[in-house]
Amino acid sequence: MISIQKVSKIYPSRFGVGQTVALDNVSFNIDEKEFVSIVGKSGAGKTTLLKLILAEECPTEGEVIFDGIDLNCLKRTHLPKLRQRIGVVFQDYKLFSSKTAYENVSYIMEVIGISEKEIKRDVPQILELVGLSSRINNFPNELSGGEKQRLAIARALIHRPDVILADEPTGNLDPYHTHGIIELLVKIYNMGTTVVLATHDKGIINKLGKRVITLEEGKLIRDEKKGRFII
Numbered sequence: 001m002i003s004i005q006k007v008s009k010i011y012p013s014r015f016g017v018g019q020t021v022a023l024d025n026v027s028f029n030i031d032e033k034e035f036v037s038i039v040g041k042s043g044a045g046k047t048t049l050l051k052l053i054l055a056e057e058c059p060t061e062g063e064v065i066f067d068g069i070d071l072n073c074l075k076r077t078h079l080p081k082l083r084q085r086i087g088v089v090f091q092d093y094k095l096f097s098s099k100t101a102y103e104n105v106s107y108i109m110e111v112i113g114i115s116e117k118e119i120k121r122d123v124p125q126i127l128e129l130v131g132l133s134s135r136i137n138n139f140p141n142e143l144s145g146g147e148k149q150r151l152a153i154a155r156a157l158i159h160r161p162d163v164i165l166a167d168e169p170t171g172n173l174d175p176y177h178t179h180g181i182i183e184l185l186v187k188i189y190n191m192g193t194t195v196v197l198a199t200h201d202k203g204i205i206n207k208l209g210k211r212v213i214t215l216e217e218g219k220l221i222r223d224e225k226k227g228r229f230i231i
């Protein structure tokens with residue numbers, strides 16, 4: 001489903017001298033309905049890789065293929081359609097502070113042109129799925145960190161994406177809420193969605209027992225079907 005072929009990403013220096021190599025000749029494939037963790041220390045290239053899959057950035061060299069589509073050649077006018085197939089969960093939630101939990105999710109549906117009837121049907125269902133039925137009318141500042149991340153996941157799921165990209169989704173959470181968020185991502189995976197999790201949390205990876213791709217200074221150093229966090 002996702003194919004990364006000989007991809008390098010090089011950023012020029014901010015001061016015009018030298019360069020930063022974020023990714024260096026990285027290649028791997030992710031199959032449909034697979035759960036893959038991308039691990040490495042801060043600065044290893046995890047977030048850059050997710051940005052390439054989302055077509056937020058282009059590789060300096062190599063190819064990024066999504067379901068047969070070469071993202072290097074994708075016209076900007078086609079980006080919204082691509083991104084409807086990808087849900088993204090960030091470490092810092094990116095919620096609308098002035099909107100309730102219901103409104104945070106319904107707004108995403110409104111933007112992509114979903115009817116009011118479907119919104120009223122689907123939003124309560126997705127909030128129930130992530131365990132926020134009782135918080136439907138609460139604002140983000142009335143939610144715990146774990147609840148905010150569950151709401152962010154609800155927003156990522158509401159347009160029924162083929163893939164969820166989760167970029168350090170538990171980075172701001174305590175161990176209790178971290179466990180809950182990972183359980184939710186596994187639940188989403190078991191429902192048939194491809195999940196790509198970027199993290200440097202050793203405990204999460206070692207409990208999952210799923211495929212692990214390890215990056216170090218932009219290089220892919222390990223790819224194991226049932227991997228552990230080894231750096």
